[in-house]
Amino acid sequence: MTRIDPDAIRRGDRLALSRALTAIESNDPAGQAALAALFPETGKAHLVGVTGSPGTGKSTLVNQLARYFRQNQSPKPPKVGIIAVDPSSPFTGGALLGDRIRMQDLIGDPEIFIRSMASRGALGGLSHSTAAFATLMDGAGYDLIFIETVGAGQAEVDIAQLAHTVIVVEAPGLGDDIQAIKAGILEIADILAVNKADLPGSENAARALRMMLEMAHGKGSLPAAGKHLRSGSPIGQEVTQSLDQGWDPPVQLVTATEGDGIPELAEAIQSHQAYLQSTGLWQAKEAFRLQKDLEALVRDTLMEHWREQVDEDRFAEVLTDLVHHKLSPAEALQLLL
Ligand SMILES: Nc1nc2c(ncn2[C@@H]2O[C@H](COP(=O)(O)OP(=O)(O)OP(=O)(O)O)[C@@H](O)[C@H]2O)c(=O)[nH]1
Numbered sequence: 001m002t003r004i005d006p007d008a009i010r011r012g013d014r015l016a017l018s019r020a021l022t023a024i025e026s027n028d029p030a031g032q033a034a035l036a037a038l039f040p041e042t043g044k045a046h047l048v049g050v051t052g053s054p055g056t057g058k059s060t061l062v063n064q065l066a067r068y069f070r071q072n073q074s075p076k077p078p079k080v081g082i083i084a085v086d087p088s089s090p091f092t093g094g095a096l097l098g099d100r101i102r103m104q105d106l107i108g109d110p111e112i113f114i115r116s117m118a119s120r121g122a123l124g125g126l127s128h129s130t131a132a133f134a135t136l137m138d139g140a141g142y143d144l145i146f147i148e149t150v151g152a153g154q155a156e157v158d159i160a161q162l163a164h165t166v167i168v169v170e171a172p173g174l175g176d177d178i179q180a181i182k183a184g185i186l187e188i189a190d191i192l193a194v195n196k197a198d199l200p201g202s203e204n205a206a207r208a209l210r211m212m213l214e215m216a217h218g219k220g221s222l223p224a225a226g227k228h229l230r231s232g233s234p235i236g237q238e239v240t241q242s243l244d245q246g247w248d249p250p251v252q253l254v255t256a257t258e259g260d261g262i263p264e265l266a267e268a269i270q271s272h273q274a275y276l277q278s279t280g281l282w283q284a285k286e287a288f289r290l291q292k293d294l295e296a297l298v299r300d301t302l303m304e305h306w307r308e309q310v311d312e313d314r315f316a317e318v319l320t321d322l323v324h325h326k327l328s329p330a331e332a333l334q335l336l337l
């Protein structure tokens with residue numbers, strides 16, 4: 001086990017933070033030890049998820065937002081952390097390289113910390129590691145943390161659970177917008193950014209999204225911010241039920257490459273934060289995420305303990321009987337536990 005000094009992370013030592021993140025990724029207990037030491041001081045950072053189809057301009061957008069917050073927020077600009085989650089790294093190595101180049105102009109700023117993550121097989125899964133990354137950055141004093149994920153299946157559900165604010169990035173010419181909406185992307189969006197507004201079709205895409213939103217958030221439905229809190233969390237339920245004022249996800253046109261629309265997007269991010277804090281949803285989201293995170297961790301840990309204890313031959317035997325339909329899954333479970 002490597003030794004990582006939590007005080008160094010607190011002081012803003014980037015190398016110490018970097019080493020802690022690496023330890024988390026590789027299941028080195030030093031990572032969790034650092035996290036445990038910092039944990040009491042965390043829970044302050046605003047976690048902003050940025051998700052959407054590949055190539056919509058998420059990295060370019062995050063780059064611009066980070067710069068904007070650093071340059072235009074007085075008196076004290078926030079320290080900005082960026083986590084680029086890459087769930088399928090063997091296939092998107094090129095994209096990651098692109099991210100590095102695009103994010104290059106942020107690198108000179110000592111108050112911006114960028115880290116990409118390609119973690120599989122970590123206890124608690126990818127979302128657990130992402131949460132741990134965010135917590136460590138929070139402990140290192142980063143006030144605003146962007147988490148970029150490619151919106152594909154589970155990843156977008158995970159980001160809705162982790163982030164306080166979810167920005168869904170769309171772009172014209174990437175196929176059927178309705179398709180993206182079907183995939184549940186509207187469910188999780190607190191803010192919709194239609195990027196590449198310099199290209200034809202962006203106005204139409206924005207209009208289509210606004211229409212879909214109006215239908216989805218019509219009378220009687222829950223506000224987007226509370227939606228994914230409904231299931232499984234008693235705390236979330238209480239808060240969403242007591243909400244008398246909802247949040248209407250804005251649809252904003254941006255041209256990330258030029259910086260057009262970035263100030264408005266930054267403002268929407270801050271309004272959403274204020275909304276969460278004034279309604280109690282901020283705490284509800286935090287509680288819900290910690291609950292889900294703990295459950296995933298318990299599940300993985302129990303599974304690991306069980307695999308260590310179960311007799312390999314016995315397991316193979318039962319599995320063979322299951323495959324040959326001599327045992328039902330429930331009977332197999334009875335024999336193994
Ligand atoms: N025309 C135009 N191109 C843009 C804009 N924003 C980004 N791009 C281009 O779109 C491409 C993809 O941008 P990225 O920022 O890497 O997109 P991404 O969503 O992070 O991509 P992945 O991480 O691979 O999913 C790049 O070539 C950008 O230069 C924009 O506002 N207008």
Ligand SMILES: [Mg+2]
Pocket residue numbers: 058059060095099148
């Ligand atoms: Mg990217």
